[in-house]
Amino acid sequence: MTTADTPNTHDLEKELLGFLEGRTGTAWDADTDLFDAGGLSSLFAMQVVVHLEKTYAIAVRGADLRLDNFRTVRRMAELVDRLRVAAAGGRHG
Amino acid sequence: MTTAPYDDSPPRHALTVLGAGVMGVGITVLALGHGLPVHLVDIDRERLDRAADLIDGELRLAELMGALPAGTALGTLATDTSLKAAAGATAVVEAVTENAAIKAAVLSEVSGLVRPGTVLITNTSSIPVDELAGALERPEELVGTHFMNPPYLIGTAEVVRGARTGDAAMAAVAALLTALRRRAVVVRDAPGFVTSRILHPMINDAARVVEEGTATAEDVDALMQGCLGHPTGPLRTADLIGIDNLVDSLTVLHERTGDDGCRPTELLLRLVREGRLGRKSGRGFYDYT
Numbered sequence: 001m002t003t004a005d006t007p008n009t010h011d012l013e014k015e016l017l018g019f020l021e022g023r024t025g026t027a028w029d030a031d032t033d034l035f036d037a038g039g040l041s042s043l044f045a046m047q048v049v050v051h052l053e054k055t056y057a058i059a060v061r062g063a064d065l066r067l068d069n070f071r072t073v074r075r076m077a078e079l080v081d082r083l084r085v086a087a088a089g090g091r092h093g
Numbered sequence: 094m095t096t097a098p099y100d101d102s103p104p105r106h107a108l109t110v111l112g113a114g115v116m117g118v119g120i121t122v123l124a125l126g127h128g129l130p131v132h133l134v135d136i137d138r139e140r141l142d143r144a145a146d147l148i149d150g151e152l153r154l155a156e157l158m159g160a161l162p163a164g165t166a167l168g169t170l171a172t173d174t175s176l177k178a179a180a181g182a183t184a185v186v187e188a189v190t191e192n193a194a195i196k197a198a199v200l201s202e203v204s205g206l207v208r209p210g211t212v213l214i215t216n217t218s219s220i221p222v223d224e225l226a227g228a229l230e231r232p233e234e235l236v237g238t239h240f241m242n243p244p245y246l247i248g249t250a251e252v253v254r255g256a257r258t259g260d261a262a263m264a265a266v267a268a269l270l271t272a273l274r275r276r277a278v279v280v281r282d283a284p285g286f287v288t289s290r291i292l293h294p295m296i297n298d299a300a301r302v303v304e305e306g307t308a309t310a311e312d313v314d315a316l317m318q319g320c321l322g323h324p325t326g327p328l329r330t331a332d333l334i335g336i337d338n339l340v341d342s343l344t345v346l347h348e349r350t351g352d353d354g355c356r357p358t359e360l361l362l363r364l365v366r367e368g369r370l371g372r373k374s375g376r377g378f379y380d381y382t
Contacts, residue, residue, distance in 0.1 A: 041325065041329075042154065042157070042158050042246060043154070043243075043333075043372070045154075045157060045158075046150070046153065046154040046157060049153070049157060050150075065153060065156050065157050066156075066157060066159060067157055067158060067159065070157075
């Protein structure tokens, strides 16, 4: 658990992109703003939050619970990674 | 929050919401998120229990979307199977099934329980307010407020002044909507008022287009979004409203206007028969499971 989190994050991004493609029928890039005009709905955003919490055993609370953290797959992966470390005991520094 | 050991001053607003369906839940979330205490009433205890879970989830959605005022503590929620809870309310919002007889019966009963002067707000989407006002002990206390789903993400509400609605009720509903940070647009009483009178026949036509095989639901919505600037598309909107509620509302409109465009199309009726009620049942025009 002390190794760099970059490979983790990369795998996470791949998983999240697969999940999104399965749910929306569209392929997305890790940097695309999913909720930009013509994109996904706020109700879908909440489904994504719940999916992340269940899949990665995290709790998104307080200031973390804002759409900016879920706008792109990259940001979602960063958030999941940070909260997973916190959930594992916060020994990251 | 820690200044006094106890606080005897009554809250400025204390809401009773009647009906724990989609709209009752959404209105409760809007109020709790703005710090107002809510007493949510439904005759069905199981539905109340489910509603409590839905409310938690929707409060999170509202927070996710930045739709709640910062630094405001959530209002407290109480649930009840008895209408008697309305006795302590400063305002009552009725959000039971879109059926004139049911709404009139509930409003009549609650009218006998509240303190005189308490505003009664019907969240009907189509039934003329004055038609319901006759059921009240004091018809001047009834006003219509048509919240859209989800109420905490839609900043504007349609307010309907019936022929007998009093100035005090209009002032009370305005104060409540201000506390909820909703913009009110006041219109005259009529079947479907403005939004349902325009939107519901349009959704009915969108369903008819699908029924006739002209296009898929996805393509109807894609065209209405991409060419005409509709935010979600009419059939996604239908799924959000609830197909059963939409059919009830269209029936109300058809009976009262005679407009054949409001007669629910066979496809909508079939979806209801099959239990495909939209988002709330997991499936309607789209699959949400």
